[in-house]
Amino acid sequence: MKGLFRRELPFHIMVWPGLLAVLIFSYVPMAGVVIAFQKFIPAKGVFDSQWIGFDNFRFLFQQPDFTQILRNTLVIAIAKIVAGLIASIGFALLLNELGKAFFKRTIQTLVYLPHFLSWIILGGVLIDILSPSEGIVSWALGFLGINSPFFLGSSSWFPFTLVLSDVWKEFGFGAIVYLAALTSIDPTHYEAAVIDGANRWRQTWHVTLPGIAPIVVLMVTLSLGNVLNAGFDQVFILLSPSVMDTGDIIDTWVYRMGLVNAQYGLATAVGLFKSVISSILIITSFVMASKFANYRVF
């Protein structure tokens, strides 16, 4: 027993500062969610603000545009997750087929570069290049004889534009994980497949995809926590009054409520609502993942 303790002591010393930091910065502040049940007034603080039970939640659900906002959030977030996943995996597979390492690296770097650009900058760029009257996109479409839609100003095109631009910005970065997974596949599996007479397509289907399946499942599982996160900065920058009905999401609503109108209690209630939904989804997907893909995170 004593020997065990001595052996583990260095590990304990190493892990405790980290745990303490997590405790102080992640768990203790969670107590702050109590203001979701208060009419929170900063001058009175957490202890003297009036307790109002679930009134903040009731107010949220009674908003005339709540169902619209929730629907927009779900549509945009889910479309982003699905499209992002397909684009990243597809790109990783294609890149993996390339022979020349230099060529491969260059493309990879170029493609994940947009990830590091801020939406503040990209927002301005998008408004210019997507302009129906003088944008380069409308010029290109016009070349093909297509009349350019008003991508950022039409309610029906706006969610599509959001998803597409988000995928364009993030798929390169998302592919890094899959590229790493691809390199970890045992080359002997490919050799065996070749001996069995498998062509490129067969190899991909029977070796590559099963090889990265656990990572794909993991990424899907993790991303399910984001179904209520449609991406605040992107939507906030690109949103305009004419596309409110399909573009306004929970986060932009919270911004107007919480920051512009200083309703911290209400904003916290929305945050808590989002966290609860996300936790439920993550737990469900963990259970599903371990059941169907035999993949366990813990």
Next chain:
Amino acid sequence: MTNIFAKNRMITFASLALSISLVFVSACSNGNNSTSGNGGALKASSSADSPSSSPASVEANPFEKYEPAIEITTVRSTSARFKFLDGESLDNNAWTRAYENELGIKVKNVWTTDEAQYQNKMNVTIASGDLPDLMFVSPAQFQQLLESDQIEDLTTAYDQYASPFLRKIMEQDANGLMKKAATVDGKMMGITGFGSIEQGTPVIWLRTDWLEQADLPEPTSFDDILNIAEAFKKNHSGAYGIGLNKDLFGGLATIEGIANAYHAYPKIWLKDDSGKLVYGSVQPEMKQTLATLQDMYKRGLIDKEFGVKDGNKIAEDIMNNKIGLIYANFWHPLWPLQEAMNMNSADGMTWKPYPVLSADDQVASPSTTIPVTGYYVIKKGYKHPEAAIKLANLQLKNAWSDEAQAELYNTDKDQTPFYLYPTISMEPPSKNLEAGIAVTEAYQAKDFSKLNEEQKGYYDNVLAYLDNNDIKSFGNALIFGPGGSEMEVLKKYVEENRMKIGEFYGAPVPTQQMKQATLDKLELETFTKIIVGESPIDEFDSFVEKWHKLGGDEITNEINEWNAAQ
């Protein structure tokens, strides 16, 4: 010598935020009288409504020095505009030395933070309960501090120590609204941070080189404006008739001035015929405004893509010769017109301001609001509340009075912004208008001997631009010089008493706190859809109905209760 105008771009955002927040400022709510009433230990003289005649206290020397010196703690917001002489800082500069030497007050800054973070940090400070002795708070924070009885009554301190200059600003300028805004239940609870009423009005900016090219006379009615817009669009490829910002209100290329043509006053609270305060955006005149805008959009006078263009995009369009007509504010020559001139003056670009014009035979009234930006307040229990009054007295004396020493306290020749340093910083609301008049007179008489240091700076700009064609001086020249926005527009607004001034300046009433965001979204969305023709003009009627149902009625009632309590 650009003083308050140095923050061009910031003003774009600030004025937007301000125009949103200003609509709901409040000083008093009826529910809490008992708590805040008990706390005010000092006498609340019933005659406080006519303060100058208040007999309750003896007047003392406004600049009386503390012996020994006292200390006052405060907090400050800073920004990239803050620059210091070598070895100086916010804790050690001409102003802090003046405070200590002349008044015996040592100012200690407990914390400083960037202005973008100031409100949040102030909220945290208030929540922590660890307040500094003196602080500048927003109207909403002022309301909270009142409710929790955390700030000191300044009535006696003000009555005893306020200098004549401070009294003039608080009680006479802007109809005495500065004092009124800080007075709660007859007690003066702070010193109001205040802007200028006339500076919030819309001003028409027109490209006069295009006007001459089109061979049209100067506009005298809103119909002329429409004709000019039509001509601009026709004569210049890629140009729009008139600039329009997606936010519709508050700042560059907005619709208030167009609404004023139809005697509509969106976004502000005005008395109707029965004396009740009503919200301008839901009045019938607004429908006519939207119908006109819809028609303008249909005729292509408005950019088809205005729905995605914010102020910065509008600025780009102006610089790229796409816009020659906008409704904006008096200060926009500094930005973006200055930059547009830098790029295009060689091709003949010139601009001129005009007052808002009417669509019928009645004179158009420009709409504006009472610009309460916040309050300087003293923590409850601080021993020398009159120190705040003295700080304000000294700042006004050193910065803006006849004895002012601009070189020392305003800006030096290297443009070091001393005017940003004072702990309490006020300026006469009509300072810029007076500067405009004085500078123009001086220019016409070629005699600048009567000008103060600040005005002399503008005078130099006017001289440089008008006589020596120095384009870099265009901005200030077109504000303060002959033909500038102060003389040509704001002076007329004030002298002819034309302004419609929004009468609500309190903190947001309870229903506004909960529902204003929803109503604002509804308003902006409906107006935009009507303008682009996605919704018929009659959609306005159902908007008005919805607005009332979704909280507008309650807000109207609460604001009228607030008004009754004033």
